[in-house]
Amino acid sequence: MPQTLSVIKADIGGYVGHSAMHPEILAHGEESLARAVQSGLLIDGHASSCGDDLFLIMSHERGENAEEIHKLAWDTFTSGTDIAKRLHLYGAGQDLLVDAFSGNIRGAGPGSAELELEERPSEPIIVYMGDKTSAGSFNLPFYKMFADPFNTAGLVIAESLHDGFAFEVHDVKEHKKIVLSCPEEMYDLLVFIGSPARYAIKRVIARSTGEVAAVSSTDKLSLMAGRYVGKDDPTAVVRCQGAFPAVGEVLEPFTTAWTVEGFMRGSHYGPWMPVSRAQATPSRFDGPPRVVALGFQLADGKLIGPRDMFDDPGFDNARAEANRVADYLRKHGPFEPHRLPLDEMEYTTMPAVAAKLSSRWAAI
Numbered sequence: 011m012p013q014t015l016s017v018i019k020a021d022i023g024g025y026v027g028h029s030a031m032h033p034e035i036l037a038h039g040e041e042s043l044a045r046a047v048q049s050g051l052l053i054d055g056h057a058s059s060c061g062d063d064l065f066l067i068m069s070h071e072r073g074e075n076a077e078e079i080h081k082l083a084w085d086t087f088t089s090g091t092d093i094a095k096r097l098h099l100y101g102a103g104q105d106l107l108v109d110a111f112s113g114n115i116r117g118a119g120p121g122s123a124e125l126e127l128e129e130r131p132s133e134p135i136i137v138y139m140g141d142k143t144s145a146g147s148f149n150l151p152f153y154k155m156f157a158d159p160f161n162t163a164g165l166v167i168a169e170s171l172h173d174g175f176a177f178e179v180h181d182v183k184e185h186k187k188i189v190l191s192c193p194e195e196m197y198d199l200l201v202f203i204g205s206p207a208r209y210a211i212k213r214v215i216a217r218s219t220g221e222v223a224a225v226s227s228t229d230k231l232s233l234m235a236g237r238y239v240g241k242d243d244p245t246a247v248v249r250c251q252g253a254f255p256a257v258g259e260v261l262e263p264f265t266t267a268w269t270v271e272g273f274m275r276g277s278h279y280g281p282w283m284p285v286s287r288a289q290a291t292p293s294r295f296d297g298p299p300r301v302v303a304l305g306f307q308l309a310d311g312k313l314i315g316p317r318d319m320f321d322d323p324g325f326d327n328a329r330a331e332a333n334r335v336a337d338y339l340r341k342h343g344p345f346e347p348h349r350l351p352l353d354e355m356e357y358t359t360m361p362a363v364a365a366k367l368s369s370r371w372a373a374i
């Protein structure tokens with residue numbers, strides 16, 4: 011029976027502001043998953059957080075898009091929202107866009123990344139959790155992990171990786187997808203994924219075996235709601251070793267603090283800082299954006315772990331770089347390229363200001 015790993019996440023209220031998660035919310039997530047393990051719905055479950063987002067990591071045998079699994083996540087988020095309201099947490103229920111669950115979490119606000127697998131004798135996986143960033147932010151790290159031999163030595167020297175990987179890219183505005191294979195179609199791939207606000211890598215597939223190597227959440231809250239409602243802080247799951255990159259190759263892209271969108275009010279670019287869970291508390295200008303990596307070994311579907319993979323001095327330089335880049339970008343204040351281009355901004359006063367001043371514009 012293949013297993014499924016489902017990571018479903020939402021911001022249901024921040025503590026304090028958008029900076030972190032209240033311990034009661036996290037405990038609520040843990041209790042909810044523990045009950046689901048007891049009832050036999052899940053093989054195993056782990057609740058975690060990055061900034062103000064709650065991530066439910068679930069191992070089960072019901073496949074992707076299973077209604078019972080999505081309902082478990084939805085019910086956990088809605089009951090957690092009641093706690094957030096009682097504590098007056100900030101933005102209680104922020105990412106829940108619909109009033110009632112209708113069979114699938116997609117389109118309802120929360121983000122999801124799901125992957126079906128036949129567990130190998132040893133199955134190391136990394137679950138990434140992002141905050142103050144956006145769907146599409148995994149494009150660059152995924153490209154480095156699965157297509158860049160300067161990052162992943164195995165592409166060159168390991169027979170099991172030498173056939174390369176295929177990338178399923180979603181056009182999040184037009185709702186269509188394409189699969190492009192590397193190395194042959196690398197330049198075509200980069201034409202699209204270099205523009206992550208529109209094109210996001212949903213899945214990566216090992217060409218040697220056809221297995222899914224990685225998956226990320228590509229849900230775009232603002233496109234669902236048609237207005238600013240929060241920022242689709244993404245998650246990703248990556249399988250490691252064997253036909254996939256080694257754990258160290260999967261973590262290596264984060265030795266650079268890539269610039270991503272999602273800093274302050276979802277409307278600024280900032281450096282993506284790899285951090286331990288203890289440091290996943292974006293407070294400076296509501297940032298800089300964060301990414302946490304939780305490592306697990308699967309054992310018959312049990313989640314052995316997590317190990318907090320960025321809790322390692324090997325990532326100190328990336329954190330220092332992130333702070334330097336944040337200092338530099340912050341000096342731009344309200345100017346691009348710190349501020350996002352107008353059509354990408356989550357918040358803007360432009361329509362109101364433009365309407366107010368419309369009669370004062372004169373021809374030149």
Ligand code: 13P
Pocket residue numbers: 251256257258
């Ligand atoms: P081991 O020889 O310890 O299995 O490591 C192989 C590897 O992938 C290290 O990157």
Ligand code: 13P
Pocket residue numbers: 021028061062101104141142240241242243272273274275276277295296
């Ligand atoms: P979240 O999407 O993490 O709630 O952040 C909102 C924001 O932009 C804070 O400045």
Ligand code: MG
Pocket residue numbers: 021023024027028062100101104240
């Ligand atoms: Mg928030």
Ligand code: MG
Pocket residue numbers: 021028061062063141142243
């Ligand atoms: Mg968030």
